[in-house]
Structures are given as structure tokens and as C-alpha cells.
Amino acid sequence: MLVRIVKMSFEPSRIDEFIANFEINKNKIRAFTGCNLLELYRDKNNTNIFFTYSYWDSEKSLNAYRNSDLFKAVWAKTKPFFNAKPEAWSVDKIESLN
Template structure:
């Protein structure tokens, strides 16, 4: 399993539009084959910046999602709202403490 972290910055007047799109699609994304976990975070200091954390079975599962109609639709509505270039990282989870 690995983790995908995406940092996105939005135009202040477009945040509600982003949140509505995320709300509409979060269950579909989470239930996409291979997705094991999904969270959305908002930066405490820069409230126009958001992060998604998603856990995937393997890289192929993420690639299948990234090539899906679901992703293409979500991304098309999301990318026009940015105020900065998004960044993404794929990382291996090494430890979890609860």
C-alpha cells in the first residue's frame, strides 16, 4: 500500500465550489477499486490551501483511477479553480502508530 498526497491552492472565491465538488465525489473516489482511505485537510494558516491524502493498494490502482472518467470529471472542475500549481507525492507508508 502507498499514500498519495496532493497539495492544492485555490482562489479564495472558488473554495466553496471546490468543496461542493469534493463533497459530491468523495464517496465515489473512496469506493473506486483500489482506494482504501481518503481524507481532505485544510491548512490552518493559509486557508486557501488544501491537501488530500489517499491510500491505494498499489500504483496500478492509482493509475487506473487517474485514467478513469471519474478522475477526469473531478479534475476538470478542480484545476480551473487553482491559484497555484498543485503538487503531488506518492510515498510508501512505513509505520502507523495509534
Template sequence: MFVRIVKMSFDENHISDFLENFNLNKEQIRNFEGCRFLELYRDKTNTNIFFTYSYWNTEADLEAYRHSNLFKNVWSKTKPLFNAKPEAWSVEKLDSLQ
């Protein structure tokens, strides 16, 4: 399994635009081939900082999404809203306790 974490920071006046765009597209992202899980988090202290957390079957699946029209559409609407450069990590899950 391939895990992707993306940190995004927005101007306060763009948060509702980001959330609206995310909510319009989250089902399509989650149902994109190879995506097994998708969550959105918001920092409790700095409420303009958000994280997406997604599971992908393979790195190739994530790359297919990143080159898709869906991603291009979502990103073209998200990118202008940032107030800092987004950060992304691709990580390997080593352990999980429930």
C-alpha cells in the same frame, strides 16, 4: 500500500466551488477500486490550501483512477480553480503509531 498526498491552492472565491465538487464525488473516489482511505485536510493558517491524503492498494490502482472518467470529471472542474500549480507525492508508509 501506496499513499498519495496532493496539495492544492485555490483563490478564496473558488473554495466553496472546490468543496462542493469534492463533496459530490468523495464517496465515488473512496469507493473506486483499490482506494482504501481518503481524507481532505485544510491548512489552518493558509485556509485556501488543501491536501488530499489517500491510500491505494497498488500504484496501478491509483493510475487506473487517474485515467478514469471519474478523475477526468473531478479534475476538469477542480483545475480551473487553482491559484498555484498543484503538487503531488506518492509515498510509502514506513511506520504508523496509534
């Protein structure tokens, strides 16, 4: 399983637009072939910083999403809201304790 973590920092005045766009698209992203989980987090201290965590079957599945029309549309809408360059990591989940 591949876990994709994306850190995004937004202009404070654009946060509501980001959240609205996420609401519109979250189920489409989660339903994308190979996506097993999608979560959105907000930093408690820097409330303009958000993280997405998504779990993918493989890097191939993630890349299929990243090359899809859905991703291109979501990213085109989201990109103007940033106030810093987003950061992303692809990591392997080693262990999870519930």
C-alpha cells in the same frame, strides 16, 4: 500500500465550489477499486491551501483511478479553481502508530 498526497492552492473565491465538488465526488473516489482511505485537510494558517491523502493498494490502482472518467471529470471541474500549480507525492507508508 501507496499513499498519495496532493497539495492544492485555490483562489479564495472558489473554495466553496471546490468543497461542494469534493462533497459530490468523495464517496465515488473512496469506492474506486483499490482506494482504502480518502481524507481532506485544510491548512490552519493559509486557508486556501488543501491537501488530500488517499491510500491505494498499489501504484497500478492509483493509475487506474487517474486514467478513469471519474478522475478526469473531477479534475476538469477542480483545475480552474487553482491559483498555483498543484503538487503531488506518491509515498510508501513505513509506519503508523495509533
